[in-house]
Amino acid sequence: xxxxxxxxxxxxxxxxxxxxxxxxxxxxxxxxxxxxxxxxxxxxxxxxxxxxxxxxxxxxxxxxxxxxxxxxxxxxxxxxxxxxxxxxxxxxxxxxxxxxxxxxxxxxxxxxxxxxxxxxxxxxxxxxxxxxxxxxxxx
Amino acid sequence: xxxxxxxxxxxxxxxxxxxxxxxxxxxxxxxxxxxxxxxxxxxxxxxxxxxxxxxxxxxxxxxxxxxxxxxxxxxxxxxxxxxxxxxxxxxxxxxxxxxxxxxxxxxxxxxxxxxxxxxxxxxxxxxxxxxxxxxxxxx
DNA sequence: TTAGGTGCAAAACCTTTGCCATCCC
DNA sequence: GGGATGGCAAAGGTTTTGCACCTAA
Numbered sequence: 001x002x003x004x005x006x007x008x009x010x011x012x013x014x015x016x017x018x019x020x021x022x023x024x025x026x027x028x029x030x031x032x033x034x035x036x037x038x039x040x041x042x043x044x045x046x047x048x049x050x051x052x053x054x055x056x057x058x059x060x061x062x063x064x065x066x067x068x069x070x071x072x073x074x075x076x077x078x079x080x081x082x083x084x085x086x087x088x089x090x091x092x093x094x095x096x097x098x099x100x101x102x103x104x105x106x107x108x109x110x111x112x113x114x115x116x117x118x119x120x121x122x123x124x125x126x127x128x129x130x131x132x133x134x135x136x137x138x139x
Numbered sequence: 140x141x142x143x144x145x146x147x148x149x150x151x152x153x154x155x156x157x158x159x160x161x162x163x164x165x166x167x168x169x170x171x172x173x174x175x176x177x178x179x180x181x182x183x184x185x186x187x188x189x190x191x192x193x194x195x196x197x198x199x200x201x202x203x204x205x206x207x208x209x210x211x212x213x214x215x216x217x218x219x220x221x222x223x224x225x226x227x228x229x230x231x232x233x234x235x236x237x238x239x240x241x242x243x244x245x246x247x248x249x250x251x252x253x254x255x256x257x258x259x260x261x262x263x264x265x266x267x268x269x270x271x272x273x274x275x276x277x278x
Numbered sequence: 279t280t281a282g283g284t285g286c287a288a289a290a291c292c293t294t295t296g297c298c299a300t301c302c303c
Numbered sequence: 304g305g306g307a308t309g310g311c312a313a314a315g316g317t318t319t320t321g322c323a324c325c326t327a328a
Contacts, residue, residue: 008282008327017214026211026221026230029317044285049318051283052212064211064221064230064259070167070292072203073191075159082165082203083251091165091203096245099238106235106260112222114262120203121245123253147302147307168292183310188293190308209317283326290319301308 007058012036012043013051017060026064083121087128094121146197151175151182155190156199165203222260226267233260 015036019027027035033048055061072091081094098119107114154175158166166174172187194200211230220233237258246253 006282006328010283010327012284020212020214024232026213028209028211030209032212042285044287045317046286046319047284050320053319054283059215061212062215064213064257070169072165072167073159073171073200074165074203075156076199076201081245081256083245083249083253085251086254093163094245094249096241096248102235103260106220106222106233107262109235110222110233110265112224112260112262112264113268114222114260115225116262117220117258117260118203119256119258121242121253121256123246123251123255125251126249129252145303145307149302149308151309181310183312184292185294185311186309189295192294193308280326280328282328284324286322288320291317292315293317294315295313297311299309302306303304 007054012040012047013054015040015043016048016051017055020061079116081119081121083123083125085125085128086122087124090125092125146193151179151186152190152193154179154182155187156194159200218255220258220260222262222264224264224267225261226263229264231264 016032019032019035025031029045029048029052032052033043033045036043036048052061056063079098079100081096081098082091083094084091103114103116106112106117155171158171158174164170168184168187168191171191172182172184175182175187191200195202218237218239220235220237221230222233223230242253242255245251245256
């Protein structure tokens with residue numbers, strides 16, 4: 001969700017952004033905290049988390065593995081894609097055929113051993129098409 | 140990791156499996172717990188988690204959003220793929236071109252509003268090619 | 279001036295574990 | 304019998320929040 005609130009510039013926020021700009025390491029919140037702490041020794045983790053959330057809400061930062069998302073389980077089956085509704089949280093399977101060659105291509109290109117990949121689409125399901133970001137259900 | 144230990148059949152384990160077989164809802168651990176509790180009122184969450192782990196280790200169940208994985212942050216950028224090394228935990232960007240048409244195809248096929256997708260490859264990076272699952276580094 | 283930010287500490291949450299009794303093979 | 308499991312409760316680790324005090328604009 002993109003907020004319209006005024007975004008202030010603070011040394012803490014700038015430090016976090018500065019760190020993210022200068023790394024390619026996909027840091028965890030804790031790693032960001034430790035890094036920023038070198039310059040702002042008394043910054044708190046709460047501030048780091050709050051800032052990350054603000055930056056995410058404003059489309060400046062993104063998260064790998066949706067933050068705070070609960071793990072979800074399913075019986076193992078043929079690789080398939082998932083769709084997660086950003087409004088109601090529901091997760092469902094998609095029948096789009098999976099590109100099985102992708103793993104090999106990545107493997108050849110990088111020299112890494114690729115065991116597989118997982119793709120998740122985000123958006124709004126049929127029940128949540130309408131405007132207001134109401135939570136209809138959590139399934 | 141596929142273990143070779145004997146897999147016993149217990150009513151708790153069967154209940155969990157039975158529930159997973161009869162749902163398409165990608166339940167959370169808590170949802171599984173609540174469901175199974177209807178038949179086995181005094182089952183504990185620890186049992187649910189332990190069983191899920193055993194089933195995962197034996198390739199019977201899989202998880203969406205790697206369990207227990209810390210959130211990782213990065214500056215928002217052009218959609219790209221990630222690779223996560225299962226040995227050292229490192230995450231890195233891949234330069235494989237992203238299939239931008241995928242979102243549209245999914246949207247047309249499902250009628251859902253698709254805002255994007257996230258793909259993560261798993262495997263072993265160059266530093267971790269060798270046999271023993273040693274943890275080389277966590278970055 | 280004042281809404282947005284920050285520190286600190288406590289709370290909330292999800293998941294893992296230790297211990298010991300119990301059950302399946 | 305003996306190793307695999309289960310129940311319970313405590314511990315662990317990450318993320319969120321309440322509150323009172325700042326500070327950028």
